[in-house]
Amino acid sequence: MGLNLEKTTEKTADKIALDRELFDKEALEYHQKGRPGKIEVVSTKECNTEKALSLAYSPGVAAPCKEIAKNPEKVYDYTSKGNLVAVISDGTAVLGLGNIGPLASKPVMEGKGILFKTFAGIDVFDIEVKSSSPAEFIAAVRTLEPTFGGINLEDIKAPECFEIEETLKKEMNIPVFHDDQHGTAIVSGAALLNACHIIGKKLSDIKLVINGAGAASISCAKIFISLGVRVENVLMCDSNGVIYKGRKNGMNKYKELFANSTEKRTLTEALNGADVFIGLSVAGAVTGEMLKLMAKDPIIFAMANPDPEITPAAARAARPDAIIATGRSDYPNQVNNVLGFPSIFRGALDTRSTQINEEMKLAAVHALANLARKNVTDDVSASYGGQKFKFGRDYLIPKPFDTRVLLWVAPAVAKAAMDSKVATKPITDWNKYHDQLEAIQGPRKVFIRSAVNRVHQNAERIGHLPKIVFAEGASSKILKAIRQCVDENLCEPIVLGYPERILEKAKLHEIDMAGIKIITPAYHEKFAAYAQELCNRRQRKGINIKEAERLMNDPSYFASMMIDQGDADGMINGATTNYSEAVKPILHTIGLAKGAVPAGLNIILADDKILFFADTTVNFDPTAEQLAQIALQTAQVAEYFGQKPRVAMLSFSNFSGAPGTPNKMKKAAELAKKLRPDLNVDGDMQADTAVSSEIQSRIFPFTSLGGEANILLFPNLESANISYKLLQQVGKVEVLGPFLLGVRRAANVLQRTTTVDTIFSSVVLTALEAQFIHDWRNKKIEPS
Numbered sequence: 001m002g003l004n005l006e007k008t009t010e011k012t013a014d015k016i017a018l019d020r021e022l023f024d025k026e027a028l029e030y031h032q033k034g035r036p037g038k039i040e041v042v043s044t045k046e047c048n049t050e051k052a053l054s055l056a057y058s059p060g061v062a063a064p065c066k067e068i069a070k071n072p073e074k075v076y077d078y079t080s081k082g083n084l085v086a087v088i089s090d091g092t093a094v095l096g097l098g099n100i101g102p103l104a105s106k107p108v109m110e111g112k113g114i115l116f117k118t119f120a121g122i123d124v125f126d127i128e129v130k131s132s133s134p135a136e137f138i139a140a141v142r143t144l145e146p147t148f149g150g151i152n153l154e155d156i157k158a159p160e161c162f163e164i165e166e167t168l169k170k171e172m173n174i175p176v177f178h179d180d181q182h183g184t185a186i187v188s189g190a191a192l193l194n195a196c197h198i199i200g201k202k203l204s205d206i207k208l209v210i211n212g213a214g215a216a217s218i219s220c221a222k223i224f225i226s227l228g229v230r231v232e233n234v235l236m237c238d239s240n241g242v243i244y245k246g247r248k249n250g251m252n253k254y255k256e257l258f259a260n261s262t263e264k265r266t267l268t269e270a271l272n273g274a275d276v277f278i279g280l281s282v283a284g285a286v287t288g289e290m291l292k293l294m295a296k297d298p299i300i301f302a303m304a305n306p307d308p309e310i311t312p313a314a315a316r317a318a319r320p321d322a323i324i325a326t327g328r329s330d331y332p333n334q335v336n337n338v339l340g341f342p343s344i345f346r347g348a349l350d351t352r353s354t355q356i357n358e359e360m361k362l363a364a365v366h367a368l369a370n371l372a373r374k375n376v377t378d379d380v381s382a383s384y385g386g387q388k389f390k391f392g393r394d395y396l397i398p399k400p401f402d403t404r405v406l407l408w409v410a411p412a413v414a415k416a417a418m419d420s421k422v423a424t425k426p427i428t429d430w431n432k433y434h435d436q437l438e439a440i441q442g443p444r445k446v447f448i449r450s451a452v453n454r455v456h457q458n459a460e461r462i463g464h465l466p467k468i469v470f471a472e473g474a475s476s477k478i479l480k481a482i483r484q485c486v487d488e489n490l491c492e493p494i495v496l497g498y499p500e501r502i503l504e505k506a507k508l509h510e511i512d513m514a515g516i517k518i519i520t521p522a523y524h525e526k527f528a529a530y531a532q533e534l535c536n537r538r539q540r541k542g543i544n545i546k547e548a549e550r551l552m553n554d555p556s557y558f559a560s561m562m563i564d565q566g567d568a569d570g571m572i573n574g575a576t577t578n579y580s581e582a583v584k585p586i587l588h589t590i591g592l593a594k595g596a597v598p599a600g601l602n603i604i605l606a607d608d609k610i611l612f613f614a615d616t617t618v619n620f621d622p623t624a625e626q627l628a629q630i631a632l633q634t635a636q637v638a639e640y641f642g643q644k645p646r647v648a649m650l651s652f653s654n655f656s657g658a659p660g661t662p663n664k665m666k667k668a669a670e671l672a673k674k675l676r677p678d679l680n681v682d683g684d685m686q687a688d689t690a691v692s693s694e695i696q697s698r699i700f701p702f703t704s705l706g707g708e709a710n711i712l713l714f715p716n717l718e719s720a721n722i723s724y725k726l727l728q729q730v731g732k733v734e735v736l737g738p739f740l741l742g743v744r745r746a747a748n749v750l751q752r753t754t755t756v757d758t759i760f761s762s763v764v765l766t767a768l769e770a771q772f773i774h775d776w777r778n779k780k781i782e783p784s
């Protein structure tokens with residue numbers, strides 16, 4: 001639970017204080033529970049045997065040491081330097097708390113490390129430096145260059161922070177970045193670009209007022225000018241009023257850069273006729289009356305934390321035409337630095353850049369601004385309680401949990417580093433780099449991306465993409481997933497339904513329908529032939545021609561017949577239909593492959609392994625014969641994804657063959673082996689034995705499994721269904737599916753709780769399965 005204060009205009013000061021007190025208590029408990037703090041160091045290599053210990057440390061560690069001594073660049077091959085950033089502070093300007101010292105700043109620096117890891121996969125050591133001068137701080141940081149791939153300076157007061165960063169950038173050959181300055185500038189720069197785009201104002205024409213003259217304010221002014229704002233149109237204010245030419249009080253060389261010739265002396269006077277207010281100062285610095293002096297469609301970025309210069313409610317009451325942003329997550333348009341620094345460092349580290357320069361910062365600004373103009377995916381909405389986001393006055397910049405931020409910003413920064421000649425390791429394959437970035441975001445991304453690449457390779461060999469039919473054309477989730485499929489060049493989609501309804505739904509959700517074919521079953525040229533074919537097959541099961549025509553008006557039946565008759569290669573349904581009802585048309589038309597057993601398959605993705613669970617949805621108590629066939633079908637799917645199948649028949653005992661379940665699973669293993677002698681399959685066995693090669697080699701060296709199982713066959717539907725759903729909720733895994741096995745053609749049924757992401761994953765599997773069937777029918781491969 002986060003701090004979610006209501007608008008301050010609607011809440012008493014006592015209530016606000018109580019809310020904050022309760023939230024502070026919750027935060028203290030969060031940091032204290034279990035192991036104190038928020039971070040730990042985890043080994044990336046196995047170190048649980050004497051041999052592994054000798055490799056990790058003495059004597060084995062000497063080998064990489066000698067290689068690095070001969071060639072310093074080898075440090076990136078043998079150590080974590082290339083993915084390691086130091087978050088360093090002296091604690092002189094911590095959040096809104098001021099100079100609380102380095103020790104008290106440590107929780108913030110640990111938190112910063114978590115953000116680096118969560119949003120960009122970057123490892124961090126937080127370092128809190130006790131120093132008495134900028135020179136002492138600089139000396140301490142400068143010595144750390146051999147350890148780190150980059151330096152993130154944090155919570156250092158102005159103007160010392162300018163001297164510290166400038167000096168370290170000159171003296172160090174790795175990126176040095178003061179996020180309090182540049183992170184805020186980059187994200188607010190993207191917001192400013194989009195705000196001006198929405199109201200139709202050019203940056204070169206706007207008059208801009210900045211309240212606050214600290215590190216972030218100076219950096220914002222610089223980046224706004226780089227984006228096109230004219231320096232003579234910028235008025236900066238501090239606690240002494242407007243910074244103007246000739247002012248002596250409270251000035252320094254950094255403020256002097258923005259001293260303009262003006263008669264205005266107060267913030268109120270500065271705001272008169274201004275187009276933009278940038279607040280990086282204190283709560284309550286601006287009133288509604290002051291905002292009424294601003295120009296039409298004012299842009300108000302009140303970014304003081306924890307409370308803005310003016311609340312959005314008060315600003316909106318005074319200026320209903322305003323575009324408003326704050327630094328708070330409980331208001332729209334949060335200017336959050338996490339949109340910047342993780343992806344910026346990612347791009348810098350991946351190109352081994354010697355610095356983060358202005359070109360790289362501007363590339364990040366434009367990448368964020370451009371991403372915000374794209375349709376927001378459903379998984380982003382799901383991360384924010386189902387809120388819908390659309391580019392406009394209340395959505396200027398992406399949300400922090402939009403996983404596309406990394407995929408847009410890091411490549412843009414990397415390219416800018418290369419173009420500006422600060423990259424020492426240029427990226428040569430941008431598609432591969434995109435895949436590497438996706439891999440950071442979890443095993444599902446890796447798995448699906450590898451499958452997408454396999455579909456593309458197969459399509460190039462076969463000569464065309466598979467045609468996939470979608471029976472539920474009026475579902476917005478389906479349409480969004482289809483758009484993604486088209487953009488990924490994954491398939492030729494065919495959507496069933498009434499065009500006017502589908503196009504209306506697409507328009508409502510701003511889905512581009514270019515390249516997407518729509519078919520209305522009743523008007524299709526093959527409608528009568530399909531109905532007659534269904535009648536011929538099921539006339540002895542009570543289906544006459546009239547009933548067949550009625551059923552053929554059902555998109556699920558029509559899609560199934562399209563697949564059966566070879567007019568499409570695969571189909572998807574079930575997003576809006578009960579699972580058993582969605583399966584029925586497939587079984588009544590396409591039917592099962594010869595000797596096949598219908599079954600449900602779920603794919604379990606952990607960080608270090610892929611597991612296939614069956615049967616999770618169809619057979620209540622499968623026989624040994626059915627389990628053997630399901631094992632073969634699942635093995636085939638594993639091979640679609642380039643996995644060598646190892647099948648474990650699970651039970652409550654290890655190799656006992658006792659009456660009941662153990663005997664059934666033992667028999668199933670024997671039958672599977674007989675049907676496919678090359679298959680690694682064994683059972684009965686317990687689940688821990690199946691997935692642990694250590695248990696197998698130590699206690700059951702006779703097993704024919706040949707290593708850790710990746711296919712787990714459960715004795716009944718209860719155990720399989722419970723297992724995958726339990727893992728889905730409490731395990732550190734991602735679960736795909738269920739997918740339908742045993743059907744003669746590529747057809748898969750979704751669950752009604754499906755998301756756009758899971759629909760896309762199902763299409764990938766369906767496309768891959770369709771290509772496999774195409775090859776088999778053309779005798780390019782042998783069936784399993």
